[in-house]
Amino acid sequence: MNALAQHLRVWAASARYSLTRALMFRGDVLIWSLVELFWMGVNLLLVEVIYRHTDSIAGWNRAEMLLLLGTSLLIQRLLMGFFWSGLYDLGRNVRNGHLDFFLAQPGSVMFMVSTRKLDPDGLANSVIALGLVIYAAGELGLRPGPGQLALYALLVGCGLVIHYSVLLLSTASVFWLTSAQGVEGGYFSLIEFSRMPREAFRGAAEVIFVWLLPVVVVSNAPARVLLHGFEPIWALGLAGFAALWLGLAIVVFHRGLRRYASASS
Amino acid sequence: MLRAAGKYRQAFLLGLQGSLVYRWNFAVRGFFSLFHLAAVFILWGAAFAGRDQVGGFDLRQTLTYFTTILFLQFLISAFNEDYQISEEIRMGLINQFLLKPINYFLYRLSIFAAARLVSGALILLPLAAAYPFIHDTLVFPGEPWRLAAAVPALVLSALVQFTIAYCFGLMTFWFLEIQGLVVLSMAVEAILGGQIFPLDLLPPALHEAARFLPFYYQMYFPAAILTGRIGPAETAEGLALQAGWVVLLLLLAHALWVRGLRRHTAVGG
Numbered sequence: 001m002n003a004l005a006q007h008l009r010v011w012a013a014s015a016r017y018s019l020t021r022a023l024m025f026r027g028d029v030l031i032w033s034l035v036e037l038f039w040m041g042v043n044l045l046l047v048e049v050i051y052r053h054t055d056s057i058a059g060w061n062r063a064e065m066l067l068l069l070g071t072s073l074l075i076q077r078l079l080m081g082f083f084w085s086g087l088y089d090l091g092r093n094v095r096n097g098h099l100d101f102f103l104a105q106p107g108s109v110m111f112m113v114s115t116r117k118l119d120p121d122g123l124a125n126s127v128i129a130l131g132l133v134i135y136a137a138g139e140l141g142l143r144p145g146p147g148q149l150a151l152y153a154l155l156v157g158c159g160l161v162i163h164y165s166v167l168l169l170s171t172a173s174v175f176w177l178t179s180a181q182g183v184e185g186g187y188f189s190l191i192e193f194s195r196m197p198r199e200a201f202r203g204a205a206e207v208i209f210v211w212l213l214p215v216v217v218v219s220n221a222p223a224r225v226l227l228h229g230f231e232p233i234w235a236l237g238l239a240g241f242a243a244l245w246l247g248l249a250i251v252v253f254h255r256g257l258r259r260y261a262s263a264s265s
Numbered sequence: 266m267l268r269a270a271g272k273y274r275q276a277f278l279l280g281l282q283g284s285l286v287y288r289w290n291f292a293v294r295g296f297f298s299l300f301h302l303a304a305v306f307i308l309w310g311a312a313f314a315g316r317d318q319v320g321g322f323d324l325r326q327t328l329t330y331f332t333t334i335l336f337l338q339f340l341i342s343a344f345n346e347d348y349q350i351s352e353e354i355r356m357g358l359i360n361q362f363l364l365k366p367i368n369y370f371l372y373r374l375s376i377f378a379a380a381r382l383v384s385g386a387l388i389l390l391p392l393a394a395a396y397p398f399i400h401d402t403l404v405f406p407g408e409p410w411r412l413a414a415a416v417p418a419l420v421l422s423a424l425v426q427f428t429i430a431y432c433f434g435l436m437t438f439w440f441l442e443i444q445g446l447v448v449l450s451m452a453v454e455a456i457l458g459g460q461i462f463p464l465d466l467l468p469p470a471l472h473e474a475a476r477f478l479p480f481y482y483q484m485y486f487p488a489a490i491l492t493g494r495i496g497p498a499e500t501a502e503g504l505a506l507q508a509g510w511v512v513l514l515l516l517l518a519h520a521l522w523v524r525g526l527r528r529h530t531a532v533g534g
Contacts, residue, residue: 031445031446032445038453042461045461056314186300189297190300192301193307196311205303
């Protein structure tokens with residue numbers, strides 16, 4: 001319990017430092033907030049253009065698709081806000097030996113590496129993504145109860161854990177490959193699948209992207225909670241996936257860490 | 266003239282060597298782009314379910330368009346040329362070019378051409394691996410004039426792509442950090458360049474307006490020629506507009522270079 005409280009104190013200190021730093025470079029924060037907003041707009045425009053020509057994608061209407069897109073973007077922006085900068089820097093830190101700095105800190109290396117920086121622009125855009133979810137729910141006439149909302153939040157949290165684990169696995173490859181630059185792009189390629197309804201996947205695509213890689217359930221499960229209420233198979237499935245992928249990421253990260261040989265690695 | 270061409274031939278060869286060092290990086294990027302292609306096939310496959318056409322084109326024509334776009338991204342797109350130019354200005358490495366009889370734009374263009382030759386060749390590997398699974402969906406029109414028109418369109422597209430990236434790189438003379446601006450413009454270019462959806466699916470007024478912007482000629486225009494989304498008259502008109510944009514962008518690049526150099530302070534060697 002003490003260790004948890006200590007890590008929370010360290011995280012709070014890092015968050016304070018990141019916010020202070022962001023306030024020093026306000027123009028930068030504004031530009032990067034706009035960048036994320038524009039890319040969210042790209043996804044939104046794609047949905048709008050497709051639904052100009054069709055009424056349904058795999059049985060999902062426009063508002064349902066916006067709910068799914070909003071949920072996917074919400075999880076991704078939370079990842080950007082809380083973990084992206086730290087994990088992005090991991091590759092560079094391993095190459096130039098700056099990871100030593102994290103090894104010397106009083107706490108879990110994985111925690112320190114992941115939570116060192118907080119991005120206010122990602123967090124600001126997560127509010128906009130949440131706004132999209134609320135708008136879509138309004139269009140659908142949904143009135144979720146407190147239990148449904150709590151379950152939605154819990155599953156979004158599970159989704160965040162899965163996104164974090166996949167990104168950590170991608171960037172931890174730097175311990176073996178020296179440069180993880182192309183591999184990080186793999187994360188963004190996989191995320192594209194989280195914006196699509198599960199019913200669109202058939203055959204080999206269903207096996208790979210629904211069952212082997214948790215990229216579809218990650219956003220479909222929370223969105224379905226708002227649309228259809230509690231469905232045990234989806235909720236428990238997502239929680240199970242989150243535990244499994246986090247466990248895998250922890251094992252791989254620590255195996256990689258053993259290969260780290262300071263500045264000479 | 267020949268001596269001048271020799272300089273840029275050497276720059277091209279150096280660029281070729283430099284790009285080959287990062288061949289695995291390009292290859293990994295190419296491999297992951299197949300995931301993007303898979304996502305596109307699944308999404309549009311679901312959108313076409315129960316209907317023969319969307320926006321006047323069938324599913325196979327639409328998937329052919331996206332496969333062509335993927336290939337063109339590796340063949341003519343600017344990857345990180347803006348960032349490289351920005352770094353050379355920020356770190357003062359550009360100073361060496363100011364003292365030598367070499368045109369910085371042509372030097373950078375030679376390196377860009379070499380890099381795209383390598384990435385364009387490397388994307389063929391994952392596409393060849395995917396070919397047995399996607400060849401049934403590929404349907405190219407058999408009209409020979411399209412190939413003849415596509416060649417100048419591709420060259421001009423590459424010039425539009427590179428010159429826009431070059432101009433963004435030169436913004437470093439005014440702003441210390443341009444990465445945010447570049448990624449911001451990438452979102453605009455992705456949409457108006459037809460990388461996210463074929464531009465002919467936009468409402469007619471927006472599609473017509475997009476035709477007069479340079480982004481239309483970055484990717485959509487050559488892809489539309491090759492995949493049969495536009496006819497001969499629109500192609501001829503497009504080539505003229507595309508050439509006009511190349512001239513305008515070159516003039517802008519020259520103006521930014523001249524004005525930027527006035528602000529530049531070279532310190533040390």
